[in-house]
Amino acid sequence: MAPASSLSAWSDLHSHHESVGKNIVLKDAFKNDPKRFDKFTRKITLPADISSGSNGTDIIFDFSKNLITEETLDKLVKLAEEAGVEKKRDAMFAGEKINFTEGRAVYHAALRNVSNQAMKVDGVDVMNAKGGVNDVLEHMRVFSEQVRSGEWKGYTGKKLTTIINVGIGGSDLGPVMVTEALKHYGAKDMTLHFVSNIDGTHIAEALANSDPETTLFLIASKTFTTAETTTNANTAKSWFLEKTGGKGDIAKHFVALSTNESEVTKFGIDAANMFGFESWVGGRYSVWSAIGLSVALYVGFDNFHKFLAGAHAMDQHFQQAPLRENIPAIGGLLSVWYSNFYGAQTHLVAPFDQYLHRFPAYLQQLSMESNGKTITSDGSPAKYTTGPILFGEPCTNAQHSFFQLVHQGTKLIPSDFILAAKSHNPVSDNLHQKMLASNYLAQAEALMVGKTAEEVRAEGNVPEELVPHKVFMGNRPTTSILVGGAIGPAELGALIVYYEHLTFTEGAVWDINSFDQWGVELGKVLAKKILKEIDEEGAGSGHDSSTGGLLGAFKAYGGF
Numbered sequence: 001m002a003p004a005s006s007l008s009a010w011s012d013l014h015s016h017h018e019s020v021g022k023n024i025v026l027k028d029a030f031k032n033d034p035k036r037f038d039k040f041t042r043k044i045t046l047p048a049d050i051s052s053g054s055n056g057t058d059i060i061f062d063f064s065k066n067l068i069t070e071e072t073l074d075k076l077v078k079l080a081e082e083a084g085v086e087k088k089r090d091a092m093f094a095g096e097k098i099n100f101t102e103g104r105a106v107y108h109a110a111l112r113n114v115s116n117q118a119m120k121v122d123g124v125d126v127m128n129a130k131g132g133v134n135d136v137l138e139h140m141r142v143f144s145e146q147v148r149s150g151e152w153k154g155y156t157g158k159k160l161t162t163i164i165n166v167g168i169g170g171s172d173l174g175p176v177m178v179t180e181a182l183k184h185y186g187a188k189d190m191t192l193h194f195v196s197n198i199d200g201t202h203i204a205e206a207l208a209n210s211d212p213e214t215t216l217f218l219i220a221s222k223t224f225t226t227a228e229t230t231t232n233a234n235t236a237k238s239w240f241l242e243k244t245g246g247k248g249d250i251a252k253h254f255v256a257l258s259t260n261e262s263e264v265t266k267f268g269i270d271a272a273n274m275f276g277f278e279s280w281v282g283g284r285y286s287v288w289s290a291i292g293l294s295v296a297l298y299v300g301f302d303n304f305h306k307f308l309a310g311a312h313a314m315d316q317h318f319q320q321a322p323l324r325e326n327i328p329a330i331g332g333l334l335s336v337w338y339s340n341f342y343g344a345q346t347h348l349v350a351p352f353d354q355y356l357h358r359f360p361a362y363l364q365q366l367s368m369e370s371n372g373k374t375i376t377s378d379g380s381p382a383k384y385t386t387g388p389i390l391f392g393e394p395c396t397n398a399q400h401s402f403f404q405l406v407h408q409g410t411k412l413i414p415s416d417f418i419l420a421a422k423s424h425n426p427v428s429d430n431l432h433q434k435m436l437a438s439n440y441l442a443q444a445e446a447l448m449v450g451k452t453a454e455e456v457r458a459e460g461n462v463p464e465e466l467v468p469h470k471v472f473m474g475n476r477p478t479t480s481i482l483v484g485g486a487i488g489p490a491e492l493g494a495l496i497v498y499y500e501h502l503t504f505t506e507g508a509v510w511d512i513n514s515f516d517q518w519g520v521e522l523g524k525v526l527a528k529k530i531l532k533e534i535d536e537e538g539a540g541s542g543h544d545s546s547t548g549g550l551l552g553a554f555k556a557y558g559g560f
């Protein structure tokens with residue numbers, strides 16, 4: 001594919017930005033067009049049998065407070081067509097090896113293919129093959145039901161009620177985020193810990209509160225070679241054997257979620273207690289795979305299945321909807337519009353939902369590990385900016401910390417706000433929910449309308465020298481996502497996949513490989529070398545004076 005900047009739609013968008021885009025005044029656009037909300041809002045309805053309420057849940061994506069006209073949308077769609085977004089999408093769903101630097105298919109959609117459509121990689125039916133998607137799901141169902149019912153017992157015959165997931169990156173962030181998001185559905189007698197950091201504090205704190213007789217360890221690692229995970233897993237194993245006086249049965253207390261059977265058995269976990277998946281599942285897309293076992297254990301397999309089904313509904317929408325109606329494609333194209341034509345560097349995602357408090361952290365890996373790339377498909381550096389810096393926190397908290405910059409800073413920060421119409425906790429007669437909603441609506445409105453100097457003056461009693469400080473520029477774009485019910489497993493699945501395919505669309509336009517992550521390797525290699533040097537005499541070799549100096553100081557102060 002050609003670099004995006006060589007496409008005619010790209011130059012056309014540049015001229016369009018000059019003549020129209022940078023002059024759009026959103027509040028006027030709304031005044032001039034009473035139908036603007038209808039024109040730029042898209043909706044997906046999830047099937048009733050998987051939705052959190054008794055009717056199918058609508059999820060509304062209001063793109064109308066973005067700096068676009070109908071013409072802009074047409075031109076962005078043209079860009080997607082010229083960049084081959086649909087062709088690339090179809091290649092992904094056909095199991096082609098679109099991860100071209102690793103020679104792999106990108107097939108996480110197969111993991112949530114609950115309608116069991118034929119999906120093949122290299123001619124192999126990944127759904128129904130022995131050890132394939134359906135077999136692993138059945139293994140997860142049986143195991144999670146056994147643990148939840150107490151039929152699966154620890155070595156002294158007790159029910160396992162503490163789950164410690166040991167994993168990092170995608171083998172941590174998805175399970176943490178989803179179990180937090182679905183806490184309302186979680187087993188009340190279960191305690192979950194997610195240990196990811198190599199900082200010994202993480203595993204120590206989890207173990208300090210756990211009883212080996214009732215603890216189940218899930219060692220979650222696609223490769224089973226990640227230093228943090230193997231080290232934490234070994235520490236957990238030693239703790240378990242020590243605490244049980246060597247009588248603890250590893251087979252009853254340790255399972256592996258991985259693609260690497262030989263490393264799993266080397267570690268001491270029986271292959272029968274391994275839940276597998278394939279190399280075509282990228283780490284940041286693995287929550288749908290065996291890596292999601294903690295989710296199935298916590299919320300039950302039926303809910304895990306609904307989670308997959310909600311994701312599948314969004315997959316089908318992405319595959320079938322024409323680009324102009326295609327929700328994730330529009331989200332991705334807007335990101336390109338802001339990144340490449342307005343010079344935006346960031347993307348804020350703020351869920352007005354406490355259960356979604358780890359959602360932005362999860363999306364950080366999804367977005368930035370996917371599209372934090374410079375090199376395009378022909379090996380040359382992109383002549384344009386690529387992946388934005390994604391950040392966020394739940395609201396209303398974020399409003400009381402960094403929203404100052406979003407409202408009055410010098411940067412343009414395209415923002416997504418997410419709200420569920422129904423709360424799982426309608427306390428105080430829904431007062432909290434109404435206040436939450438009022439903030440969700442008010443923030444998007446305030447960012448758009450701003451406040452002029454005249455309006456500040458009209459408030460009265462404002463000394464003239466303070467007027468400029470109280471002005472809000474406004475015209476700051478937001479996308480408002482409204483879940484027309486509560487956020488249950490299916491709704492969450494659909495929301496995640498919206499961001500997955502948004503990220504896909506961005507990467508497809510930017511002509512980069514969104515599916516490798518070579519950028520995380522260099523630091524790992526250097527850390528290995530330095531680890532050895534900590535145990536050797538001196539301050540290492542071949543380092544710059546800063547690294548060498550700090551290494552020496554660390555050894556001196558730390559007593560190493």
Ligand SMILES: O=P(O)(O)OC[C@H]1O[C@@H](O)[C@H](O)[C@@H](O)[C@@H]1O
Nearest residue numbers: 169170171221222223226283520
């Ligand atoms: O699951 P694994 O193999 O232990 O990998 C964990 C993480 O390791 C990181 O190094 C990768 O960048 C992530 O993509 C990955 O999710």
